[in-house]
Amino acid sequence: MNDVLTMYSYPPCGTCRKAKKWLDEHHISYQIINIAEQPPSRAVLAQIIKKSGAPIGKFLNTSGKHYREGDYKNKRKNASEEQLLEWLEADGMLIKRPLVFDEQKATVGFSEHLFEKEWLEKVKNA
Template identity: 25%
Template sequence: MLTLYGIPNCDTVKKARAWLNARGIAYQFHDYKKQGLDESRLRAWVDELGWDALLNRRGTTWRRLPDAVREGIDETTAIQLMLEQPSIIRRPLLDTGESRHLGFSETQYEELLR
């Protein structure tokens, strides 16, 4: 079973969900804001994808952070920040069970889910 991680009001998450639904692809949706995220799962993602790739520097959550936090970010502080404010994790994150994929593009999803 596929799992799509994100927040429901994110436009990119909405596009990914619509794409999956239109093709009848079964998946489970994990809402970071309601369901949270455990540290062991996040650390596994960091090991696989890298903390820098997981950190969404384009969103309002990032822009609202104090300059000192943004400038001093490293793996440890990034993980803590993502656990405290999961909205700062780049989304969606698609977990196929074998691998994890960040963001959404129709081409990427078509190749992954053939």
């Protein structure tokens, strides 16, 4: 498996910087897309969510300013998955980051354990 990872990231985000540092330290190739300037389309989001195996609610940046100011905590209670995808597509800052994915799988957020489990094989198979 030698396809390059894609990482939706936000440059000032500390968690994104940690993920970037981890990938760099493990010599894993990736391309970065600024999530604020180019949020993923609804179709791309749906693919990432499916590949991750995580529920769509995990993709909401619940600690973010846009989430709080938009009162999404209350709005999402009765929102359909389609509505959630619409909101995420419209505002990349509502998306938990980083989003990292390749052709087979995807992760949302960063923890060293998660990246070791999901992305370390990129090193082994490179």
